[in-house]
Amino acid sequence: MKDNQLAKYIVKRILISVVILFFVALIIYSLMRCLPTSYIEQVAREKSMQPGSKSFEEWMKQLTAMYNMDKGIPEGFIAWLGNMFRGEFGDSWKWTVPVVDKFADTVWVSFAMGAISLVLQVLIAIPLGIIAATKQYSKTDYTISVIALAGISLPTFFFASLMKLVFSVHLGWFDLYGLVGRNYEQLDAFGKLLDKAHHLVMPVTVLTVISIGGLMRHTRTNMLEVLNADYIRTARAKGLSEKSVVYKHAFRNTMIPMVTILGGSLPGLFSGALITETLFGIPGIGYASYHSMISGDIPFSMFYLTFMAVLTLTGNLITDILYAVVDPRVRIS
């Protein structure tokens, strides 16, 4: 009976997500279509200026045909959706390879960065959040709270620039840009891996520091809520040691919301870090999409926007489902 309900709930959530995705895709498509036509012409002109490129007329024809610009928005959208289901996203103008190829090229670096950073966040933020909650209003709590807030308030680009100034320029530990060093080609397989890891240290640090605050605050709030619950008072009244109260009774209950949040953030690992990757010149999905977007590469941008929407929806879906699975009190209706 219960499994049946859960399955029904999941199916319903997925259906709603599909409908939302449809509308988001429609909005993205309309937006792209609403770009002033002179802009498309301008892109075509720039493209035709490049050495060895096709003529302006040919580019215009390709641009309009590729995006069904000659049709109305609804027909064009349906044609685009059809292509999307067949996995045809066209060729990227900026990178001159099929969009899907460029995506496959870049996404794994981003994923690696995101995954390492997420693990670090969990390892640092959750213990600190718990300490802050157990010692509420103490000096430790204040310090941790301020650090968390500072992490949230740090503008990525400023922190990244500071890191570069200190660690690349003054200490000379890392390169300013790029994923691989100068003599990457001469290294053996293990050396190549180490070289990449070395270049990822700064970007991953930046990613971790700027996103650690949110998780820390979340842990602290959840932990406080649990610590104020009646069953914790009961546990204390039974005479349990503070250690077992916090780590056995409270911590496990704190993990319920934490697991759902972390689960929901998993798809986001693929979305890349636009600013960080761009600043450090890491050729990930964020870097590729940023350069596509500012150079008017419509096929890649459309793909990236849709991809981001799918990731957000999947994340929400996972959160909702996990919540329903983990916490039996959640009413399924």
Add this chain to the structure above:
Amino acid sequence: MNDKLEHVTEENSSKEQYSLNDDRRVRVLSPGAMVAKRFFRNRLAVTGLAILIFMFLFSFVGGVISPYEEDQIFYRTDTQYKEYAAVIQNKEYRFTSAGADVGFDSIIQAQMVLAMQQGKDSFQWKDVDYKVTEEGENFYSISTGGKMIGITFKDIVNLSQEGTELDFEFQYNALKAFTNGEASFKVGSDTYQLDAEGNVTKDGDDYAFVSEYIIQAVMSDVFLSRDFKEQLLATIGEGKDLFEFKDTDGETYEYRLSYDASKVTWSVRQEKSTSVFDRYSAPSKEHWLGTDTNGMDMMTRLMYGGRVSLVIGFIVVVIETVLGVIMGGIAGYFGKWVDMLIMRIVDIFYCIPSMPIIIILGAVMDGMRVDPQVRMLYLMLLLGFLGWPGIARLVRGQILSLREQEFMTAAEATGIRVRNRIFKHLIPNVIPQLIVICTMSLGSTIITEATLSFLGLGVKFPFASWGNIINDVNDTFVLTTYWFVWIPAGVLLLLTVLAFNILGDGLRDAFDPKMKR
């Protein structure tokens, strides 16, 4: 608790004795005063408030007090050495033709040099006889059919004054006189005097001079006077590399000479002071934080930048809040299909990747060359329009629970209009949460705007914003050399956002009646 009671009774006993049920024994605080009291007890939140007050004063008052304008450009005079002239010691034969169509072309010139080197006084070329005459030292003339068609020489005749033409006749006669050591020569009806150094005078006035050096000005409109040339040559002769010359208008210029042995050339560079943008000048008394890439005062730019960042933040949050409250209020109050519809719209907005979309639109506006001021307006509208769903969700959630309470039943029973029920009775109850979320989103809006401006897609020059001030750091040279260009802006940005977040946190705690402290 006990401590407090004792404290209160002690205080009271020292003044006057009230009976136990006297109202004056109890200090009554309004809810607002309670919130304020809780807020001011939180030292962190007060610090945040203080930082914000400082930022507002800095941005809004600072701009007025600052002696400089937002886009006032400063200049400094910079001495630069510019290529002025070149001196070539002539070691090769030069040719001058007697006229345009006499046929003294390069082949004949080559044949002539050949003949000269072999010591012949005539040669034949294409069935024409040419006669070469040595007129003086390193000075030859060539004639065919009894008519002179050109001369070849190493010493060069220069005019002393601007404007007059050097004709062939004059050159020939001057060179002939010079190479043969004569003291005077005649051209047409004029007689010229010539001294041993090669100076040609006519009726006592300087007219021309003959020398083995060629002096050419780099700029075609500069005429090098004879004095200049003579003094320059004298300096070169002495082997110095610094040369001062007083111009006809009485100004003294300094020149640097450098010798290029491979080209047998001296290049003469004139020291000229030019007015340039006072770029990246280090912090000083006039410019406390130096100047930026355009030669504008950094401190003043920061003040105006703060103004832009804060104003954009506020306007965006106002747009977000108005939209969010209206949509959330309607969804929460009406429920059912209205709620369903509005919440699905909110879901859709949540899914739209806002940063990429703003970047794309920014790039499009770049391409269309949208006016910076209009651009700023679009940016605010866009950020506001993409940011309301969070607030709508919060308002709806609160109202869903509030509308079930007794006071709403009462409001309905008294027949108050729906609009008033929502906006006069429900929304005021959401205000505390709204204030908190608005404060927090002020911080995040400022970061978003700064990020966009940093990428060059938000606020554009000539307007300053903290983000586009830091933009300079994209130049690695600036990153490594000029800390004062980007670190102050970053620190201000960080402090402001941090202060908004701390303030939001403090307000949340203060508004929460469950808070123990």
